[in-house]
Amino acid sequence: MTLPEPHSQVTAAAVLLRTGGVVAFPTETVYGLGADISSPSAVRRIFEIKKRPADHPLIVHLAGSSGLQRWAQEVPEQAWHLAECFWPGPLTLVLRRSRHVPESVTGGQDTVGLRVPDHPVALALLNALGPEKALAAPSANRFGRISPTTAAHVREELGESVDMILDGGPCRVGLESTIVGFDGQMAVILRPGGIPLPALAEVLKGRVTLSGQEELAVRVPGALKSHYAPETPLELWPSGSLSPRALQLGAKGLRVAVIAWSDQQMDHAENKNIVYFSMPAEPAGYGRLLYGTLRRFDHERFDCLLVEAPPDNPGWMAIADRLQRASCAVQRDD
Structure with missing residues (x-):
């Protein structure tokens, strides 16, 4: 089969989405599994393909910040400021949903997570759909498993269940977006991610805090105790x-x-049962490689993956969060 040129692929994907299809596409964070937000059957297929609980909300992807006025209401000033500074980019804003957002996308909540991805293929796809369209798109993997950062990851995990996979190369960030909600004048990080806390604090003059989602009584993606697990x-x-x-x-x-x-120094040179792998010692490089590395060793059928805990500083917060959740299900014999 001869693949069409990239522009034709995006056009074909947009046609599929308009007719109720489900398309995997690249973002700067991880690959997403997208459906037209206005198609109930397509949104339902996302949950079926991922085996995702119906009350677990989806993030809605927009072509630009002007979409806030259509998909959200009562948008606080801080949200506009963050959108201006970080969109397109790995930031999701949790806001009161408008009437255009169905409850099936929000898990029955009155809030919706919105973001503008920073990837040329994703933006081309969203623009091809049109100004009054948006994509509901969680990560393109089975629920609770390692997120995909290449088209090959999507293909090996979801196979023929997806109507089309747009290949945009490896994801530049490699970790999911930072999710931010609002409590009065305070921005609250509900999930650490691609935008670190210090960057948010600088923009909002310190009016940002890290919190569990319980305080805002809102469910957000990737916040379950066990997640991102090999x-x-x-x-x-x-x-x-x-x-x-x-x-x-x-x-x-x-x-x-x-x-x-x-x-x-790892004292195991004589033990052939132990394989050592060195990751970058800075968070951006580590985050970019994390999911691909976990997938690689998962495929190689080791009995256990031992991961060095990251440094305790804000730059590593998202990585620490993902590793903690990935390790949660393990019962250790120590």
Whole structure:
């Protein structure tokens, strides 16, 4: 089969979406699984394909910040300011939904998460749909599993269940968007992500805080205790405990992959059951590679993935969040 040129692919994808299709497309964060927000059957297919609970809301993707006036109401001044500074970009704003947003997209809530992706293919697709259209689009993977950062990840996980996959290359950020809600004059980070807290604080002159979603009584994507998880058990360990834990498991005959960011000496050269992988020691590079690395070692059928806990500073907050949730289901024998 001969693939059409990129412009023709976007046009074909837009036609599919207008007729109730489901299309996977690239963003700067991860690949999304998109449906026309105004098509109930297409939105329903997203939940079926992902095996996603019906009360778990979807993020709505817009072509530009002017869409806020159509898809949200009572937009606070801080939201407009953040949109001006960070859109297109990895920032999702949780606002009161307008009448144009169906409850099936919001999980029955009165709020909706909105963002403008910073990827040429995603923006071309949204513009091809037209000014009064938007895409409901969670990550293009099975619910609770590792998010996809390449078209190949989508293909291997969702296969023929998706009508079309637009290939825009590897995702530049590699972690999901930061989700921000509002409590009066205060912006509240409901999920850390591609925009770090210090950048938000600078724009809002400090009027931003990190909080659990309980305070705003709103559900947001990726906030379940266990999420972003590989099938291989993942354990998160501080730097000093990583090598002893690897040796303990290796001595039992288990195959162990050690994923570390620091330049520490790992005392396991003689143990062939242990494989060491070095990640970047700065958060942008680490985040870009995280999901692809977890997928790689998941496919290689290790018995356990041991991951070095990231540094405790704001720049690593999103990475720490993802790793904590990915490791949540593991029962350790320590």
